[in-house]
Amino acid sequence: MSTQTEPKLVTQIDFARAGQITPQMKEVAEREHRDPEYIRERVADGRIAIPANIVHIKKGMRAFGVGEGLSTKVNVNLGISGDKADAAEEWKKVKIAEDFGADAIMDLSNSGKTRQFRQQLIDETPLMVGTVPMYDAIGYMEKPLVKLTKDDLFEVVRAHAEDGVDFMTIHCGINKSVTKTFKETGRLMNIVSRGGSLLFGWMEVTGNENPFYEYFDELLEICHEYDVTISLGDSCRPGCLY
Numbered sequence: 001m002s003t004q005t006e007p008k009l010v011t012q013i014d015f016a017r018a019g020q021i022t023p024q025m026k027e028v029a030e031r032e033h034r035d036p037e038y039i040r041e042r043v044a045d046g047r048i049a050i051p052a053n054i055v056h057i058k059k060g061m062r063a064f065g066v067g068e069g070l071s072t073k074v075n076v077n078l079g080i081s082g083d084k085a086d087a088a089e090e091w092k093k094v095k096i097a098e099d100f101g102a103d104a105i106m107d108l109s110n111s112g113k114t115r116q117f118r119q120q121l122i123d124e125t126p127l128m129v130g131t132v133p134m135y136d137a138i139g140y141m142e143k144p145l146v147k148l149t150k151d152d153l154f155e156v157v158r159a160h161a162e163d164g165v166d167f168m169t170i171h172c173g174i175n176k177s178v179t180k181t182f183k184e185t186g187r188l189m190n191i192v193s194r195g196g197s198l199l200f201g202w203m204e205v206t207g208n209e210n211p212f213y214e215y216f217d218e219l220l221e222i223c224h225e226y227d228v229t230i231s232l233g234d235s236c237r238p239g240c241l242y
Contacts, residue, residue, distance in 0.1 A: 025040050099235040168230060189238075
């Protein structure tokens with residue numbers, strides 16, 4: 001008799017690979033006019049993602065599929081900034097996005113204590129919610145950039161996951177090798193990403209590798225625990241046509 005326990009199924013891809021169709025897969029299938037098995041197969045293969053944090057599911061979010069054979073999804077960017085710290089104004093944008101049929105809200109808040117706005121957003125909107133934890137790190141930890149540690153950055157990621165964020169942009173693509181290359185090649189626009197530039201500055205001052213790259217497996221463990229979908233953030237995309 002085997003003493004091994006079956007692995008706990010947590011994420012949509014866990015269930016899909018176990019041959020199980022979740023309520024979220026059924027909902028996506030109905031919305032997309034597809035057979036549920038079509039959705040399950042492609043979730044299992046990694047060709048369709050259903051960004052649906054287990055915390056947000058419990059709050060009544062609607063399930064949306066992103067990927068092969070599905071309709072294009074509309075994402076709306078908003079958030080609190082140092083230039084415009086007006087949560088009420090951002091809430092108007094949320095309601096407009098919902099009224100006009102958006103599928104996702106990206107909370108790009110980057111100034112001050114943003115957790116209350118993020119938590120209220122997840123409590124009240126049925127749309128997918130995404131964030132960029134690197135934007136929030138300085139305000140959340142109440143430290144200057146150069147004083148942040150690897151553990152601080154991962155604490156912010158975990159906080160966003162615990163709050164119910166469905167997908168996060170994580171800038172794991174920039175590392176010491178990449179920065180060495182763009183320094184040596186005379187790139188016209190080195191970094192055209194806010195999150196990437198913050199990480200680059202942190203790497204330059206501390207001398208450390210990008211922790212999201214170096215400890216990627218640890219990042220995956222947090223995301224698996226809450227079923228957070230990762231949007232791999234770039235840092236050196238083309239900034240413009242030249």
